[in-house]
Structures are given as structure tokens and as C-alpha cells.
Amino acid sequence: MPGARPLRADARRNRELVLDAARSAFAAQGLSVPLDEIARRAGVGPGTLYRHFPTKESLIEAVVNDQLRRLSGEGAALRDAADPGEAFFGFLNRIAAEAAPKRDLVDALASAGVAVGPAVTAAAEDLRAEIAWLLARAQRVGAVRNDIGAGELTAVLSGLLFSMRSRPDTDQALVLSVFTDGLRPRTPYF
Amino acid sequence: MPGARPLRADARRNRELVLDAARSAFAAQGLSVPLDEIARRAGVGPGTLYRHFPTKESLIEAVVNDQLRRLSGEGAALRDAADPGEAFFGFLNRIAAEAAPKRDLVDALASAGVAVGPAVTAAAEDLRAEIAWLLARAQRVGAVRNDIGAGELTAVLSGLLFSMRSRPDTDQALVLSVFTDGLRPRTPYF
DNA sequence: CTATAATCGGAGACAGCGCCCCGGTTAGAT
DNA sequence: ATCTAACCGGGGCGCTGTCTCCGATTATAG
Numbered sequence: 362m363p364g365a366r367p368l369r370a371d372a373r374r375n376r377e378l379v380l381d382a383a384r385s386a387f388a389a390q391g392l393s394v395p396l397d398e399i400a401r402r403a404g405v406g407p408g409t410l411y412r413h414f415p416t417k418e419s420l421i422e423a424v425v426n427d428q429l430r431r432l433s434g435e436g437a438a439l440r441d442a443a444d445p446g447e448a449f450f451g452f453l454n455r456i457a458a459e460a461a462p463k464r465d466l467v468d469a470l471a472s473a474g475v476a477v478g479p480a481v482t483a484a485a486e487d488l489r490a491e492i493a494w495l496l497a498r499a500q501r502v503g504a505v506r507n508d509i510g511a512g513e514l515t516a517v518l519s520g521l522l523f524s525m526r527s528r529p530d531t532d533q534a535l536v537l538s539v540f541t542d543g544l545r546p547r548t549p550y551f
Numbered sequence: 552m553p554g555a556r557p558l559r560a561d562a563r564r565n566r567e568l569v570l571d572a573a574r575s576a577f578a579a580q581g582l583s584v585p586l587d588e589i590a591r592r593a594g595v596g597p598g599t600l601y602r603h604f605p606t607k608e609s610l611i612e613a614v615v616n617d618q619l620r621r622l623s624g625e626g627a628a629l630r631d632a633a634d635p636g637e638a639f640f641g642f643l644n645r646i647a648a649e650a651a652p653k654r655d656l657v658d659a660l661a662s663a664g665v666a667v668g669p670a671v672t673a674a675a676e677d678l679r680a681e682i683a684w685l686l687a688r689a690q691r692v693g694a695v696r697n698d699i700g701a702g703e704l705t706a707v708l709s710g711l712l713f714s715m716r717s718r719p720d721t722d723q724a725l726v727l728s729v730f731t732d733g734l735r736p737r738t739p740y741f
Numbered sequence: 742c743t744a745t746a747a748t749c750g751g752a753g754a755c756a757g758c759g760c761c762c763c764g765g766t767t768a769g770a771t
Numbered sequence: 772a773t774c775t776a777a778c779c780g781g782g783g784c785g786c787t788g789t790c791t792c793c794g795a796t797t798a799t800a801g
Contacts, residue, residue: 369768372778395758406780411760471713509729512721517729520714523661527706535699536706543733559798562748585788596750601790 387465392475418478429484436491446504461525471519577655582665608668619674626681636694661709
């Protein structure tokens with residue numbers, strides 16, 4: 362219902378302040394950050410925060426869901442890409458780059474730490490399905506080892522995201538390449 | 552002081568009951584399990600638990616530290632193994648197998664979730680150093696790609712351990728092989 | 742068997758966090 | 772300018788989890 366009632370100017374402003382504060386706090390410290398801290402960062406009272414987002418879950422949803430959906434959209438757009446292998450590995454790169462500085466995305470996708478609501482779970486599931494689709498297509502042309510299934514890829518992906526949480530003095534591109542190389546077709550080693 | 556005073560028979564028995572309960576609870580649910588739950592499982596009161604382990608950290612230490620130390624010892628024993636590559640990958644396998652059913656080990660090694668004391672951190676650091684040693688030796692003989700350093704390996708290892716937390720219907724050996732393959736020397740792909 | 746000292750375990754203090762309510766204030770329409 | 776309805780925010784409740792105290796109980800020595 363878009364025309365329910367236009368939000369009052371200050372209410373809209375405060376809502377954005379809260380969302381901005383939540384985005385940066387969640388990204389920096391993960392989903393377990395207290396709501397009071399977000400309210401403090403936003404410069405509003407806890408009561409105001411609660412009015413806009415009745416439960417913590419709804420705030421998480423507002424912050425994380427569109428990030429997940431945007432990624433899912435990018436994945437869907439790659440379904441017909443010319444090179445299936447490039448599409449798959451490029452998408453993996455994209456997700457890693459997006460999630461590396463955002464602990465909340467890692468929490469949501471890897472189901473780590475904080476319990477998350479059904480809406481976020483569903484969005485994460487959509488993203489996983491998108492990856493699985495690209496995986497199957499890349500396997501069909503021999504760009505990815507074909508002995509792994511969607512479940513194994515999910516496990517590897519959660520590990521990949523988690524490893525991005527490490528200290529910033531590690532070369533993240535190098536770490537990522539370990540994962541991508543491991544997913545390539547197995548060649549015999551002598 | 553070993554001869555301070557022999558623990559009374561029932562006290563020693565209860566201490567073991569608590570340790571057993573903590574081991575299985577930590578393994579099943581991770582380090583964040585409440586102490587009351589451990590006391591309940593052990594069939595003792597919370598007061599009794601506290602007498603033996605004044606702080607949660609001390610209980611975690613008692614449970615996790617010797618597991619870490621045992622692994623470090625196994626790593627040290629492999630320093631002079633005939634095949635450096637086999638030693639490195641075998642040790643990685645060993646750690647993964649040990650940590651797969653034990654969420655507490657993952658928590659401790661990957662610094663995930665619960666904050667852990669300095670003693671456990673130090674033990675984890677020792678284990679990481681052992682792995683780094685084996686890594687360097689394996690790299691010297693060309694069994695492992697030599698563009699990654701100890702920091703990158705730590706990141707990959709934390710990802711590996713975390714990925715072992717996934718649903719049991721995934722083939723963990725397959726997931727592990729993705730990591731090991733990714734660590735092997737890079738071969739050109741066409 | 743008795744005495745003594747240690748252990749047991751339930752009840753509760755204390756802190757952190759999510760969630761909620763109400764008096765004062767301000768935006769927006771008439 | 773005035774009025775009304777919505778918003779602001781500080782204080783508070785309840786829950787959960789760690790840690791503590793103390794009366795009842797039980798193991799060991801003489």
C-alpha cells in the first residue's frame with residue numbers, strides 16, 4: 362500500500378539515520394550489535410528505533426534483504442552469459458567482494474552467530490539457488506569439477522565467506538584464489 | 552602443587568562428570584552453551600560447577616586446551632616426515648576430522664562467536680604455528696603453491712573448519728578436497 | 742561412633758539486551 | 772495562527788546467563 366500515508370518529514374529523516382547507522386554497525390560488528398548502540402550512533406532514542414522497526418529481526422531484514430536480493434539479481438543476469446565458467450567464478454568473486462567488509466552478510470549467508478528471521482533465510486536461500494544454477498551450468502561445460510553438488514558448494518561458500526573475516530593484513534584475493542582453484546576440474550598431480 | 556591435598560572422592564567424581572558433560576555439550580552446541588545446562592547434564596548443581604571452575608573461561612580451557620595441545624603435538628611429530636607434502640595435507644585432514652564433530656574446536660580455532668581466554672588463544676596460536684611450519688616445508692619441495700603465506704593459510708583454515716559445520720548430508724571429504732586441491736601448486740587452466 | 746572439615750546444590754544478586762509505554766514536542770493542515 | 776495528530780526519547784519491565792552465598796549433607800580421621 363504505497364499511499365497509506367506519507368511519513369512525516371522528520372520521521373522519514375530519522376528512519377534513514379537509523380538505517381544508515383544499522384548498515385555501518387552491522388557491517389563492522391556483525392548482527393549481534395545491540396540496538397541501543399545503533400540508536401546511539403544514529404543520534405535517536407531507543408524508542409524511536411523501536412517505532413520504525415518493532416523487532417530486531419525487522420531491522421536486520423531491512424538492512425540485509427535488499428543486499429541479498431541485489432546479488433541474486435546479478436546472479437540471475439548471468440544465467441545466459443557467454444562463458445559459463447567465467448560467469449560462475451565471476452559471481453563467486455562478486456559475492457566475496459561484497460561480503461568481505463560486511464560481517465552481517467557473512468552472518469546471514471553462513472547462518473553464523475545470530476539467529477535470523479525467515480525472510481532473510483529465504484533471501485539467502487534464493488541466492489544459494491542462483492549459485493547452484495550457475496554451478497550446474499559451469500559443470501556442464503567442464504569449467505568446474507563435477508563431483509560436487511549444491512550442498513557441498515554451500516558448505517564451501519560459507520567457509521569462503523567466513524575466511525574473509527580474517528585480519529586485513531591477509532591478501533584476500535589470494536585466499537579467494539585458493540577456493541576457486543579448488544573448484545576447478547581436478548587434474549592429476551604427480 | 553600436586554600434593555596440595557587429594558580431592559575428596561565425591562569431589563573428584565563430580566569434577567569428571569562436569570568435564571564429560573562439558574565436552575559433549577561444547578562439541579554439540581559450541582562454546583556458547585549455558586553453564587546451567589552443563590550442570591544439569593552432569594547431574595550437579597550450578598554451585599558445584601562453579602567450585603571446580605570459577606569462571607566459564609576456565610572450564611573452556613580445561614576442555615579445549617588439551618585437544619589443541621594434542622593436535623599441536625601431532626603436528627610437531629610430522630616435522631621430519633619423509634614426504635613434506637603428505638605431512639602437510641595429512642595434518643590438514645587430521646585437524647578437519649578432529650574438528651568436524653566438535654563445534655567448540657571450531658569456535659576456538661576460528662575465533663568464532665564466543666570470546667575465549669588468553670590460554671586457549673595461545674594454544675590455538677601454537678597449532679597455527681605448527682601448520683605454518685609444515686606449510687613452509689611443503690612449499691619448499693613444491694607440494695603446495697608457494698604464493699600464499701601463513702596469514703592466508705590461517706584464513707583458509709578458519710574457512711575450512713567453518714565449512715565443516717554444515718549439514719551432515721554434505722560429503723565432508725569432498726568439501727575438504729576442494730580446500731586441499733586449492734592449496735596445491737597452480738597449474739594453468741585452458 | 743563421633744567430630745570435623747570439606748562438598749553439595751538451591752536460591753538469588755547482578756548485568757546486558759530486547760522490547761515497550763507515556764509525557765512533552767513538533768510537523769503539517771486548515 | 773491554531774489545532775490535531777504523529778513523533779521523539781528517556782525510563783522501565785522481563786528474560787537470559789554468569790557468578791555467589793549459605794544451610795544441609797556427606798566423606799574421612801581418630
